[in-house]
Amino acid sequence: MSVAFRPVDGDTLEALLAFSTDEPVAWIGADRYRAESATGNYRPEWSWLALRDGHPVGRALWWGGADATAPSTLDDLLIAPGSSDPDERREIAAGLIAAGAAAFGSLPEWIVDVAVDWHTDDAAVAAVRWRTEAARAAGLGRMTERVSVALEQPGAPATGSVSTPALRFRGGDDAEFVDLFARVxxxxxxxxxxxxVAELGSRGAAADDLAFYRSLPGSRDGWRIALDAEGLVVGFVIATRTAYDAAVSSIGVLPQHRGRGIVDGLLAEAxxxxxAAGAPRVVGTTDATNTPMRRAFERAGFVVTKRRIVFEP
Known part of the structure; x- marks a missing residue:
């Protein structure tokens, strides 16, 4: 029997919120959904059900900023436990993603949060596998594994000793940051x-980066350009916020200055x-394959909190 895909309404909201899973992946509980619906981050038109003969067999929850006209991420997609066949799960999930994309006019990235040690957990590996197949079937063909890190009590004295080069910091206008984004x-x-860069070219990608970082919450004063002792610009750091935490949103060292420990000074500034703003926690992310950045976070006292699988077009 065919499956229908449609956004939730008043008659189907409880069915949407009744979904749960025992798979070792993060998912959105009813309380969080209701709380973030009040802020506009989750909305009925971004919350979809897959229905077979009127019975819910899958759900997808897209998230967006409170002022957004379209969602930016798919951060919850669950299939009912009765749909145990991998092919069926893949088809239902891909159908939900495609239906949402058609309605939104875009194909947002899909984020799946898993445990730090998910590679050694057979259930987690299986959960990521069928989601990967569904993502590809829906047009999200690029998969990146990212590491999420956090530093608790950033105002506390550092426990380790990291030698950083002498840097001074200043602000910069949008044009200067676009130039730096392209150069790093x-x-x-x-x-x-x-x-x-492959899709848009270096300047186009830099302009896209600027638009994204400008859309984040947090103060523009946290965008800092670093200069070395000779007054040369060596890199930048954007210390702003996610929707939930203070964050190291972007960091970059100019190619000719890499290998000098500049990144440690940038992290320290963030x-x-x-x-100074009283944040109790600072978070960051980097690709699992980006060993230099992961080590820099470790030197700065950040600890790994989870791994994030990101599916993109």
Whole structure:
């Protein structure tokens, strides 16, 4: 029997909220959904059900900013436990994603949060596998594994000793940051940056980055350009916010200055900015394959909290 896909309404909201899973992946509970619906981050038109003969067999929850006209991420997709066949799960999930994309006029990225050690958990591996197949079937063919990190109590004295070069910091206008975004893309280890440059060119990708970082909450004062002792610009850091936490949203060292420990000074500045504002926690993410950035976070006292699978077009 065919499956129908449609956004939730008053008659189907409880069915949407009744979904749960025992798969080892993050999912959205009813309380969080209701709380974020009040802020406009979840909306009925972004919350979809898959129905077979009128019975819910899958759901998808897209998330967006409170002022957004379309969602930016798919961060919850669950299939009813009765749909145990991998092919069926893939088809239902891909159908939900495609139906949502047609309605929104875009194909948002799909984020699946898993445990730090998910690679050694057979159930987690299976959960990621069928989602990967569904993502590809729906047109989300690029998969990146990212590491999420956090630093608790950023204002506390550092426990380790990291030697950083002497840097001073200043602000910069949008044009200067676009130029820096384009310059640090050379030799980047970040998968999203590489894909954006391949699609849009370095200047187009930089302009896209600017629009994204301008859309984040947090103060523009946290965008800092770093200069070394000779007054040369060596990199930048954007210390702003996600929807939930203070964050190291972007960080970059110009290619000719890499290998000098600049990144440690940039991270220290981001932590200082957030500590001065009284943030109890600072978060960041980097690709699992970006070993230099992961080590820099570790040196700065950040700990890994989870891994994030990101599916993109």
């Amino acid at each position: 893309a050379v030799g980047s280890l970040d998968a999203h940056t590489l894909a954006s 932590v200082r900015v957030h500590a």
